[in-house]
Amino acid sequence: MDAPGREAGPGIVTEHKTRRVRVLIVDDHAVVRRGIRAYLEVLDDMEVVAEAGDGQDALDKLETMAAHRELPDVVLLDLLMPKVDGSAATAKITKTYPGVRVVVLTSFGEMERVHAALANGASGYLLKSAGPAEVAAAIQAAARDDVFLDPAVARRLTQEMVSPPTxxxxxxxxxxxxxxxxxxxxxxxxxxxxxxxxxxxxxxxxxxxxxxxxxxxxxxxxxxxxxxxxxxxxx
The missing domain is CATH 1.10.10.10 (Winged helix-like DNA-binding domain superfamily/Winged helix DNA-binding domain)
Structure with a gap:
């Protein structure tokens, strides 16, 4: 069998298919989940595999997916949710499923929340004012094991390093x-x-x-x- 992306014969080249990033969307607002899903599903390199309405729902779904060896690559979640909040869910996810990356997408930009999310293992932190392209970029970065921060958050973190708060x-x-x-x-x-x-x-x-x-x-x-x-x- 010819390797993908190499010539299979004169004038014939096999198609190279890039593996799509599997995403679990977690937010307690259905309209937010639907909006994010609608955007991600038109992208060739993204696949929304499930949705969850709160942190506990996300943990339950991940447990089921793990049993079937169908874990997502990235979990995109909000911070303020009922039952189990996003910060606690992030800590649990990164500890239990070290291969799964977490990107926070929230309305809250307080540095205390940013520090807590990053300390709990989040690979990205975005505000809901971010555009769809930024959300996709954050998910792609997390899948590559990189970190993506909202520009406003990144500026504040940089300022903290330059001039620590007193x-x-x-x-x-x-x-x-x-x-x-x-x-x-x-x-x-x-x-x-x-x-x-x-x-x-x-x-x-x-x-x-x-x-x-x-x-x-x-x-x-x-x-x-x-x-x-x-x-x-x-x-």
């Missing part, structure tokens, strides 16, 4: 909330109860706040919170 800007939204609670004199346990997290997690957040602000005590943290207007001065 002061309150170095804190995540949750850490700012913890700082405000520290300033009101709440203990780690009280902070945990207020934010509905474990006391251990609260303690970790407090430690991170002190480290990022280069402080050595909760009293210093309270003074910073008052100075920056997070809480009113104690009378």
């Amino acid at each position: 002061g309150l800007s170095a804190l995540t939204e949750r850490e700012r909330a913890v700082l405000a609670l520290v300033a009101t004199g709440k203990s780690n346990k009280a902070i945990a109860d207020e934010l509905v997290i474990s006391e251990r997690t609260a303690r970790t957040h407090v430690s991170n706040v002190l480290r990022k602000l280069q402080l050595t005590s909760r009293t210093q943290a309270a003074l910073v919170a008052v100075r920056e207007g997070l809480v009113p001065p104690q009378t």
Whole structure:
């Protein structure tokens, strides 16, 4: 048998077929899934193999596909979804199926979410303002084991490397909330109860706040919170 793409005889050349990238689309809005699917399915190098309405649905479908050795190459998913959110689903997917790549397509561009997604193994991060061509490019890059970032996200990441955030800007939204609670004199346990997290997690957040602000005590943290207007001065 002649190898694909080589001459099979005088004047005859066999057709070379490129393997299409298999994609699983995950979003809790059906209209979004349909729109993405409609675009990807007209591309010669893309194949939408399934859709899922939330993170748990995606994990269930991947388990079934794995049993039949039909895993997708790339999972395109949103972050904010019911049952299992996109960040948790990304971590589970990349850990359980190391050959499957994840590209995040979301409305949220906060750097805390970007860092979390990339830390959980995402190969791409796009905002839903991206054009169809960018979505396709991100999927293709992920399939090649490359990373594709939304231009706005990439600029912010670059800015972070050039000028690392300092002061309150170095804190995540949750850490700012913890700082405000520290300033009101709440203990780690009280902070945990207020934010509905474990006391251990609260303690970790407090430690991170002190480290990022280069402080050595909760009293210093309270003074910073008052100075920056997070809480009113104690009378």
